[in-house]
Amino acid sequence: MTAAPPRELRLDELGRASLDGTWDFHPGDAAPADLDTVAWTSITVPGLWEAQGHLELDGVAWYRLRFVVAHADLAGWWTLRFGAVMDVAEVYFNGGLLGTHGSPFTPFEVDVSGALVAGVNTLDVRVTDPSLDDPEHLRLPHGKQGWANHVFPSRPSLYMTYGGIWQPVTLRRHGPVVVTDVFVNGDPDDLAVRVEVANRSGDRRQVRMGVRVVGAVAEMAAALGAGEVAVVERRFGPTRAARWSPRSPALHHCLVEAHDGGVLSDARAVRFGLRRVRVEGNRLTIDGEPYRMRSALVQGFRADGLYAEGTRADIEEEVGAALAMGFNTLRLHIKAFDPTYLDVCDELGMLLHCDIPVAEPIAHEEMGAGTELARRCVTAATEQVRRDRNHPSVILWSAMNELCLDRLEAKDWPIYEDFARALVSAVKDADSTRPVIENDWVEPDPERVYAGDVLTAHWYGRLHADYLDKIEAACAAWAHLDRPLYVTEFGDWGLPDMPVLSDPPFWDTRGTYAAGLTATLWPATVGRFVAETHRYQGLSDRLQAEVFRRHDHIGGYCVTELTDVPAELNGLLDLHRNPKPMAVAEMARLNQVVLPMLHLGGLVVDAEDLVRAPVHVANDGPPLRDVVVEARFGDVPSASAGEELEEVDATGLPADRVMARFNESVSAVRVDELAGWRATRVGEVALVAPEVPGSHDLVVTLRSEGRVVAKNRYPIHVVLPASAPVAVRALGDGALAEALGAVGAKVGDDGPTFVAEGGLDGTTAADVRDRLAGGGTVVVLAQSPAAADHYPVPVALEPVETAWGSTVFHFTTTSGALPSLPRRNVLVAEDSTISATTVVGAIDGMAFPDEPVVIAYKPVPGSLTATVVGSHAVGPGRLVVCQYRLTRRAVARDSAALALLRDLVCGAADPTPAMGTEVARKDDGRSMTYYSFPAGWDR
Secondary structure (H helix, E strand, C coil): CCCCCEEEECCCCCHHHHHHHHEECCCCCHHHHHHHHHHCCCEEEECCCCCHHHCCCCCEEEEEEEEEEEECCCCCCCEEECCCCEEEEEEEEEEEEEEEECCCCCCCCEEEECCCCCCCEEEEEEEECCCCCCCCHHCCCCCCCCCCCCCCCCCCCCCCCCCEEECCEEEEEEEEEEEEEEEECCCCCCCCEEEEEEECCCCCCCEEEEEEEEEEEEEEEECCCCCEEEEEEEEEECCCCCCCCCEECCEEEEEEEEEEEEEEEEEEEEEECCCCCCEHHHHECCCEEEECEEEEEECCEEECCCCCCCCCHHHHHHHHHHHHHHEEEEECCCCCHHHHHHHHHHHHHHHEEECCEEEEEECCHCCCCHHHHHHHHHHHHHHHHHCCCCCCCEEECCCCCCCCCCCCHEEEHHHHHHHHHHHHHHHHHHHCCEECCCEEEECCCCCHCCCCCCCECCCCCCCCHHHHHHHHHHHHHHCCCCEEEEEEEECCCCCCCCCCCCCCCCCHHHHHHHHHHHHHCCCCHHHHHHHHCCCCCCCCHHHHHHHHHCCCCCCEECCCCEEEECCECCCCCCCCCCHHHHHHEEEEEEHHCCEEEEECCEEEEEEEEEEEEHHHHHHHHEEEEEEEEEEEEEECCHHHHCCCCCCEECCCCCCCEEEEECCCEEEEEEEEEEECCCEEEEEEEEEEEECCCCEEEEEEEECCCCCEEEEEEEEEEEECCCCCCCCCEEEEEEEEEEEHHHHEEEEEECCCEEEECCCCCCCHHHHHHHHHHHEEEEEEEECCHHHHHCCCEEEEEEEEECCHHCCEEEEEEECCCCCCCCCCCCCCCCCCCCCCCCECCCEEEEECEEEEEEEEEEECCCCCEEEEEEEEEEEEEEEECCCCCHHHHHHEEEECHHHHHHHHHHHHHHEEEEEEEEEEEECCCCEEEECCCCCCCCC
16 A cells, blocks of 8 residues: 555644644554655554554554645744654654654654745654563563563463554644743642743744743743753742642643743643642641542553553543542553543542553663663653643652562662662652652562652452451551551452453453353353452452551552453453442442441351451541441441440440440440541440351441441351261361360261371371271361372362462352352352362362362463362262361361361261252263251251
8 A cells, every 4th residue: 555645734723733643554664765665554643553453563663644734834943742652763754863752651842843844744753662572672661561471471461562653743833932841839838830941943042931820920031042941930939729639629720921032932831730749757648638548550451542541531431430439549550641641630639649661571780870771761750750740630659660579689789779769869850749659569668768758568469367467467567667658559359241252352361261160160150250259359359458447557558450451350340441340339338538447357257156346447537526336237226326325344445435235236336536537446346146147247337426427348157156066087186186176076086087287198198098998988178289199089289379469269069068158159258267278170080079069260360270178989988178278267266167167077977968960070971969968057
């Protein structure tokens, strides 16, 4: 295809013409002199070339636009502005090289004065997108391009390298002096405007500038030599103009006009807001009010534009969805987003934490203060901050993200410190009005933060007690810090909807997840499984973040992430911005400005047992008076404003923080005044669990002066108290015997045999074989992979790995072998205290045992389908495998551990066939038989 005919450009009233639209495109390299002979196709600008069908294109491509300017006089000064070109741009105009640029996310300009002609003008842009294996890629501030491709390979991951003119292109006419930058510091107590002007002519110029801002007018003057750039500043002092805040996002305009010889040469208007961001001790404040972060991470990938943001309407919808969930901040992750995104946040009152696109993979040996890598990264940081610093929504910069995580030893090198200092200095030089995170890092690490103001942690985990205890301890360990600390990454996974598509796009891996699920023996629909993973994700995210909200010195959190990226499924919305409803509901509950919380040891309790829990309130707003926090199961009526409560001082707290009991199923705490912008432990509640086993909501309500301010709820799984007066044998350590005794079992020489956790070895294996050969039942509790050779049949034991935060979902089959667990369900809270670290990947040459009871399924990365609990015939005997870690928790009287151990004891003692049917296997024709417990156990 030959090049398109020239386009006619008409200037608007401001002397501007858009060059967006259809351009010629050559997906390959050529010498500039040979461009008239190459084959051209068409492409749309702005847009990434991968989003327009050139998925395999790495390296060099050429863009061409031929145009005629419909203007009588082309003399004077003209500027060509590119919003952003990914990655490296070389701009040729009418055959001559006018400029280059090497930052993929930020704007640049070239001067076309004198080169523009009255006839056809030819603009050629050589764009280089270094491939992942090109050393130049490691020297670029590339954002998420090529990130972790050893885990999330491109394709289908969207973490590929991208190329193209992906933001708008504009031609502008002006006078000899141009206003190249205007910065309004936004300080309502000391408002200042800084103006940068450049003399594009070859003569000395006397420039007078008029500044209009919030009702004030001022003049400034500068003398500029040929080609000189000058910066002038005018301070306006205090202003009473409306301030910008998330509750009232008032915006103002500043207009700067540059006059040369009394003639208007150029003008620039910027929009800004009035507010101050300060670091005060271990807190950030906005206009003196403590800032508590409730944030979601945004990566900016979309199904249509790939690594480019959508339309303004798309952005408004996305930010609106985040606001509806109660987020007050978005973290724009390792990317300078399209300015429209920031404009929308300014208008809607959404705060922004903005990352500079410096991240892995990177050339670690080339870090330092003066290397090419450092120069490019410093330039990228300077350009992004200069572009975005007038946006009042931006309150925090991150100069790098997890730099050196791919090579930890490099963080100890002196050149890392030099690099970090240079980058932070570049950010602060461009904007001294906001704090800077030096390297958004996985642990606070204050000893190796050299110039940053704020510390971070990335604490990823899952919904289980061990992890919640871990982050509880981590929060407590950093209470002494004298600067702000935020958990800027955490989050669990939930699957997106998985429709069957006849022609799925390259990134659509949902079919893979669905196919994997089908092979797991999940006994219900794919849609139901997906919905239950949303329930899991929401509760997991909320309980993790409640730990952060309980600790006053943790300034807030950022959940990873707002939307899915293919193969990374921790979004609250999927890639198409469709909500995961139950996850969204839990996040809205978490993000309440005032959040009452119970610090529960677990979510499984015995029927009619006394449930005690400390009560915490995170109040991210002003103080509250006459506060009552009530906890109750279900919909039990409560007393009005606490007036009829019988007060019981059962906590040892001061008199204004006492526990009051309405009745056995309702309990409350009263506080005269609840501090503002603080997390406070206010007391303790104690109430009796329901008598009926199953799922119950524990509802927490906070009232202030009789008005309901906030509600919270916890899904409590009620089980029957453990009682299994059955004779059993125990092989292994004494802890097993103690755990069996805790459920009432009589440990001796008779009955089914239990093998202790980690206790299957050469000696116990011989006993196990003998018992099975005699027709007995043997229950082998959790073993490590090293024990695989000691099982009586071939067994593959696989460690459970949750790399990158990916989740191993547990679900129950139709088997009733564990009556304390719900059947045909994805488990959410029911097994959170006894999680398995190793699972059974195969047994006796089969994917699953004869009777699978609890199955583990993890999609990607590192997909896994395995058995947690199951029963398998071995000769005349029966082998039960249980990889839940029960012993320690049972000894500690954990209800979930006791209930499951009770179930195993009773089931081992009476393995009565239940369903009277056999289900044919699809893989090898063998059958599996389902068992149940004696009448009355299967609830």
